[in-house]
Amino acid sequence: MKKRAVALALWIVSGILADLLAHTTDPGAIMFVALGMSVATGALALILGRPLWAALAILLALAGLWLSPVRPIDRWLLPLVEMIMGMMVAWWSRHAKEGRIAPQDGFFGFIMLVLVSVILSLALMIGQPVALSSNLPLLLAAYLLTPPTEILIVLMILGRHGIIRPFIQRNYQWTRRGWSLVGLGLAMGLVMSFVITLLVGLESRVGHVAIQSNNPFVYAHGLIHHAGLIMLLMIVAIVVMAPVAEEILFRGILFGSLWPIWGLTWAVIVAGTIFGLAHMNLTLLIPLACAGMILNLIYYKTRSLIPSTIAHATFNLLSVIMALSVLR
Structure with a gap:
């Protein structure tokens, strides 16, 4: 009833x-x-x-x-x-x-x-x-x-599966290696930024692909003139909320369920490619798919979403900082 x-x-x-x-x-x-x-x-x-x-x-x-x-x-x-x-x-x-x-x-x-x-x-x-x-x-x-x-x-x-709390506890549990996982995430975020910048440059110069950025601070210049709450909300959405949700979905749920069945190689490729497709920008499909594959391997090696989430957030934060520094 x-x-x-x-x-x-x-x-x-x-x-x-x-x-x-x-x-x-x-x-x-x-x-x-x-x-x-x-x-x-x-x-x-x-x-x-x-x-x-x-x-x-x-x-x-x-x-x-x-x-x-x-x-x-x-x-x-x-x-x-x-x-x-x-x-x-x-x-x-x-x-x-x-x-x-x-x-x-x-x-x-x-x-x-x-x-x-x-x-x-x-x-x-x-x-x-x-x-x-x-x-x-x-x-x-x-x-x-x-x-x-x-x-x-x-x-x-x-x-629907009744596992919200167990899933979060298992994948975001803070243990004695917590700070090492945070450090790994920060380092891999820098590596991802370098790799994706390199791939975007190759696409643009060698493949002559007209790159369309997903970064709102790049294609909407008016944002840089809005400080305070608006900027804070945008940064929280891009740097905090999006990495947490996407890591749970694409690493914890998709990749985490694929690798025991399909094996590591195919799971890394498929989950990474779907992560790239989810951003719905064909000009950035290859760089973002590679980023997804890197994040998959981080999760596989550590069995924790802490470092992949930190790496994802670091990459997004660096993208925002670079966009703001160039536009200003």
Whole structure:
């Protein structure tokens, strides 16, 4: 009875947000509303646990969107992707085994990240198309919402298996070698920065690839003129939240479940490549895939997420510092 009440509440919330989305024009607000709608429909599908029931419930909940006077492609494509995501969540929830992480959990998390990004992009099409670099509120919404989304996906996976606390304790446990792991992470972060800078330079000069940076401080120069809370929030999102969520998903869940089954070599390559693909920037696919492979090996050698998370955070921090020093 309690599950039914929660499902009904989520269904109502999804409908309200869908109707709000159909009548919102501000790009920043659209990002928040669209993400809230995705979270609500995903949670609804998780509770229902049946793909067809989830698809039907989401279809009805988003009636306010597909009956709205926006362009047909906008009002149908977005609900369709939401239904696909809901069906996948319901299917995964039904087949996930209690207490046991499997490779499909990591693949599922990656697909969810991609689908949420597609949904947010489609939601922005409802209003006036606008570039991230020319709209500071939209840029802030995009970069501040992405890490929490990753954390929600990670918590959903670990929570469904009932292993949130054991997983965190096992992978982030502070022991006598804690400081050595931190030192290793800092050193490997510097190594990653050097390797990726080298690879980007080779792509640009030898391969003549026009590199498109993922760093918001590079392609949105207006950010450097905003100090205080805005800068702090962006740095926390990029340097703290994103590394923690991505290391849990791509190292702890995906790579950690792949290597006992596929062997070290294939696990390192596949998990690293998926990590590169998750950033959805083909010009940086090879450098970021190599970074993912380095992080996989760090996790494999230490059996701890502390050094890989520190290395990831160090690399992101150095990227922000370099961007700010050049632009200033």
